[in-house]
Each structure stands twice: as C-alpha cells, then as structure tokens.
Amino acid sequence: MTRWIDISQRLDSNVPTWPGDTPFSYRLTWTKQMSGSVNVGQITMSTHTGTHIDAPFHFDENGKKVLELDVNLYVGPARVIHLPAMDQGAIGSIGVEDIERVDLQGVTRLLIRTGAWEERRVFPEKIPEIRPELAEYLAGRGVQLLGLDLPSVDPLDSKELPAHHALTRHHIHILEGLVLDDVPAGDYELAALPLPLADADGSPVRAVLRPLYSG
Ligand SMILES: Nc1ccccc1C(=O)C[C@H](N)C(=O)O
Numbered sequence: 647m648t649r650w651i652d653i654s655q656r657l658d659s660n661v662p663t664w665p666g667d668t669p670f671s672y673r674l675t676w677t678k679q680m681s682g683s684v685n686v687g688q689i690t691m692s693t694h695t696g697t698h699i700d701a702p703f704h705f706d707e708n709g710k711k712v713l714e715l716d717v718n719l720y721v722g723p724a725r726v727i728h729l730p731a732m733d734q735g736a737i738g739s740i741g742v743e744d745i746e747r748v749d750l751q752g753v754t755r756l757l758i759r760t761g762a763w764e765e766r767r768v769f770p771e772k773i774p775e776i777r778p779e780l781a782e783y784l785a786g787r788g789v790q791l792l793g794l795d796l797p798s799v800d801p802l803d804s805k806e807l808p809a810h811h812a813l814t815r816h817h818i819h820i821l822e823g824l825v826l827d828d829v830p831a832g833d834y835e836l837a838a839l840p841l842p843l844a845d846a847d848g849s850p851v852r853a854v855l856r857p858l859y860s861g
C-alpha cells in the first residue's frame with residue numbers, strides 16, 4: 647500500500663486570498679471552558695481560497711452548483727505532467743503545443759504542474775493562462791478534469807474568463823490551487839472531493855494523490 651500525498655494548500659490566516667476577497671479565518675465560537683464540554687469552531691472564507699474546485703455557476707448564472715457536480719470527476723486515476731519552462735519565470739500561456747508531446751491516452755484527470763506560483767504565501771501578480779483552444783484538444787482526448795497549481799485558469803484581470811467558459815463548454819471541470827512542487831510526473835490516484843454545498847459557486851477540497859503502479 648502506497649501512502650497518500652497531500653497536495654492541498656494549508657488553510658490558516660496566512661493563506662493567500664484573491665485580491666479583495668474574504669480573508670480566511672478560523673475561530674472558536676465556544677471554548678471548552680465556555681461551553682463546559684467542547685470547543686466549537688467557525689470558518690469564514692471565500693469558496694476560491696486555497697485548493698478548490700470551481701462550479702460552472704462561478705462564471706455562468708445558469709451553470710451547475712457544487713452539489714450538482716458528479717463526485718466521480720474528483721476521485722480516480724489522474725496524470726501529473728510538468729511544464730518546466732514555466733518555472734523559470736517565463737510566464738506565458740499554456741496551449742496545445744505545450745501539451746502535444748504528452749501521451750493523454752486514457753487520461754480523464756490531468757494535473758498540470760507549472761511551478762509558476764513560487765511564493766506560496768503571497769497571491770501572485772501574474773500567472774500563465776490556459777489558452778481556450780486547449781479545451782477542445784483535451785476534451786477530444788477524453789479529459790474531464792483539469793487541475794493546476796495556479797489560482798485561476800484565466801489571466802488574473804480577465805472579466806471574460808475565456809478558458810473557464812471553453813473548458814466548461816467541453817465538459818472539463820476545474821481544480822485550482824494545487825500544490826505540486828514535490829510531485830513527480832506520472833500516474834496517480836486522485837481524491838479531491840468538494841463539500842456538499844447546495845448553492846455554491848465553488849468549494850475548498852482536500853486534494854491527495856497516491857502513485858499508481860502499472861504492470
Ligand atoms: N475569488 C475571486 C474574487 C473576485 C473575482 C474573481 C475571483 C476568482 O476566484 C476567480 C477566478 N477566476 C477563479 O478562477 O476561481
């Protein structure tokens with residue numbers, strides 16, 4: 647039995663938040679001393695803080711909300727690939743030509759390590775973006791979940807969110823804010839389940855991987 651590796655951002659008061667969005671906080675509503683029996687906590691956070699999934703309702707009024715998403719998307723085999731050119735500070739975009747060399751045979755969950763978000767404690771100023779035409783290419787190869795080590799699949803100042811929309815149009819679901827720094831490229835089993843939030847536009851997840859050995 648191989649062990650599960652945590653690929654989630656730690657949620658504490660220092661976790662970076664999208665500029666202007668709700669800061670993360672955990673506090674005790676009741677202490678054990680106050681209640682006489684238990685500590686009871688309260689969390690306040692944006693649904694897009696740390697490692698999280700986007701529901702289509704995040705960017706589409708008629709899009710699915712978190713509870714309507716199929717849990718099967720978020721558990722199962724996943725391939726991790728590295729785009730080493732990105733972590734040299736050469737921030738660009740991720741398109742078909744960056745992925746073309748990768749064998750995507752049988753890959754339904756693709757996790758991309760760009761290494762471009764180096765200073766984890768600070769929200770990045772610029773990130774590589776997914777070029778919208780990549781959505782069609784990935785969908786054509788059977789990809790249904792795209793995960794990245796970035797806080798968004800579009801440029802941070804984008805209002806149109808072309809990559810979010812293109813991915814959704816092609817039935818590819820979005821997982822953001824992964825921590826893949828120490829994860830070698832290869833095949834894994836992934837679990838990154840959203841909470842059963844009935845009306846939500848996104849959800850934090852605890853994302854974990856364990857190596858899959860074939861043969
Ligand atoms: N938290 C926010 C607050 C304001 C505006 C955007 C956001 C986002 O998180 C959007 C981002 N495009 C995302 O991929 O989830």
Ligand SMILES: [Zn+2]
Pocket residue numbers: 694698699700797822848
């Ligand atoms: Zn998001």
Ligand SMILES: [Zn+2]
Pocket residue numbers: 700797798799810820822
């Ligand atoms: Zn997003």
